[in-house]
Amino acid sequence: MTPGTIESTVRxxxxxxGGGVRLHVEETxxxxxxxxxxxxxxxxxxxxxxxxxxxxxxxxxxxxxxxLRGHGRSERPADAYGDAYGDSEVWxxxxxxxxxxxxxxxxxxxxxxxxxxxxxxxxxxxGDDGVGGIQLVGAISRLGESVIPYxxxxxxxxxxxxxxxxxxxxxxxxxxxxxxxxxxxxxxDEAYRILGIAAGTSPRVRQALLSRTLDYDDLLAGLRVPVxxxxxxxxxxxxxSMAEHHARILRNAQTSYYDGVGHAPxxxxxxxxxxxxxxxATRR
Numbered sequence: 001m002t003p004g005t006i007e008s009t010v011r012x013x014x015x016x017x018g019g020g021v022r023l024h025v026e027e028t029x030x031x032x033x034x035x036x037x038x039x040x041x042x043x044x045x046x047x048x049x050x051x052x053x054x055x056x057x058x059x060x061x062x063x064x065x066x067x068l069r070g071h072g073r074s075e076r077p078a079d080a081y082g083d084a085y086g087d088s089e090v091w092x093x094x095x096x097x098x099x100x101x102x103x104x105x106x107x108x109x110x111x112x113x114x115x116x117x118x119x120x121x122x123x124x125x126x127g128d129d130g131v132g133g134i135q136l137v138g139a140i141s142r143l144g145e146s147v148i149p150y151x152x153x154x155x156x157x158x159x160x161x162x163x164x165x166x167x168x169x170x171x172x173x174x175x176x177x178x179x180x181x182x183x184x185x186x187x188x189d190e191a192y193r194i195l196g197i198a199a200g201t202s203p204r205v206r207q208a209l210l211s212r213t214l215d216y217d218d219l220l221a222g223l224r225v226p227v228x229x230x231x232x233x234x235x236x237x238x239x240x241s242m243a244e245h246h247a248r249i250l251r252n253a254q255t256s257y258y259d260g261v262g263h264a265p266x267x268x269x270x271x272x273x274x275x276x277x278x279x280x281a282t283r284r
Contacts, residue, residue, distance in 0.1 A: 008058040015101045017069060018093030019084065024073035025066045025098055029058035034132065034281045035104040038065045039095070041113030041138075042209060043162070043177070043201040044194070045072025048112065051270040052277070061281055064107070066098055068118065070205040072197065085208035091121035099130070106132035108281050111139050113238060113263065114209060120216040128225045133280060135228040136246055138238050138263045141220055144213030150242040152235065155180055163207040174198045183234040183262035221249045228254050228280045230273065232261035254280070 013025040026046055036057075038049045046065030053063050067074040070085060077084035084090065095118065099107060109131060111119040116139025123131070140147055148156070158180070161173025178186075178194045185191065220227075227250050231243035240257065247253045256276055258265045266273045 008054055010053065013102065015066070015097050017097045018090035019077070021069045021077055021084070021090070021094070022075040023066055023069065023094060023098065025064060025102070026053070027062060027064040027102065028053045029061050029063040031062055033061045035062040035064060035102075035107035036277065036281055037095070037098065037104065037107045037109050038063070039109065039111040039115030039118050040065070040068065040071070041115050043071065043174070043198040043206055044112075045197050045200075047072065047193075047197060048264075049266065051266060052274060055270065055274050057274050057278055060278065062104075064098070064102060064104065066094075068115075069094060070209075071201050076202065076205070085205060086212055088121040088124060088212075088214065091118045092125035095119070095122035096126055106130060108133045108135060108277075110135040110137060110277065112137040112266070113139060115139060116141050117143060117212075117214070117216070120214075120219055123223070124216065124219055128223050131225050133226045133228070134223070135230060135277065135280065136243070137230045137266060138232060138235060138243075139246075140238055140242060141216040141246065142214065143210065144215075146215050150239050150245070152180070152237055152239055155237045159210070163203050165203050170203055171195075171199070180236045181263045182268050183232070183260060184268070186267075217249055220246065221251070223250060223252065226252045226254065226280070226283070228256065228276070230256050230258070230265055230276070232258045232263060232265050232268065234260060234262045237263040 008028040010028045015023040017023045040048045045067045049065050070076050109119045116136050158176045161169050164170045229243050247255045261268045
């Protein structure tokens with residue numbers, strides 16, 4: 001596959017997730033190709049994956065993104081401190097609803113950052129029988145006290161501001177958070193796009209997501225499907241030690257570390273990322 005950018009037609013879907021929450025889903029690529037479902041991270045949206053949806057990946061693969069509940073163009077349930085965000089069950093149901101509604105056959109699940117937790121929520125309920133493989137991209141699989149050693153100091157320092165409902169404090173924290181996503185600064189237009197997407201998620205939703213306590217080590221250790229662990233070595237959000245931990249406990253792990261790259265290798269090194277994802281998704 002030759003790296004590059006192509007124009008691809010995006011098809012939009014509305015899916016009813018757990019508790020009837022409306023989820024915004026988009027897809028592009030070959031409808032008969034291997035499905036890849038991308039799951040974004042905290043305070044972002046499916047737009048994060050535009051370098052994948054509009055790339056040569058679309059020639060061979062069926063590429064799907066969703067906006068997580070409370071994010072992007074998906075519905076925002078009001079009970080930020082209740083079961084709408086704090087229950088693993090609803091996240092599992094959301095992913096299952098997308099797979100079922102779009103009739104995805106053994107999709108690759110690619111989870112960035114908090115997306116790793118959401119994928120584990122799904123696997124904890126449905127297992128890996130219906131999954132073709134998993135990609136963990138700068139991903140976490142723990143929440144609560146046990147994940148803190150794997151998070152960067154600058155990210156931990158930003159967290160209180162991400163939970164603030166005071167506008168100036170919240171915006172400053174979101175700007176600092178956006179700067180942590182990549183090692184080198186993004187062009188201003190893209191940096192402000194990320195800021196705008198991030199600001200669309202309520203601080204209460206961010207706090208609800210990060211107030212959960214869980215540890216999916218045992219689940220990951222029992223997976224039978226191939227897993228690709230993708231991680232930047234210059235990470236300041238989820239430290240490379242998290243990827244190293246995943247590599248130790250996963251029985252079918254393939255690791256790919258990116259020198260000079262931060263929390264978003266699919267943004268910072270899209271050609272390499274896309275080539276590796278293509279090889280992983282089409283392996284026989």
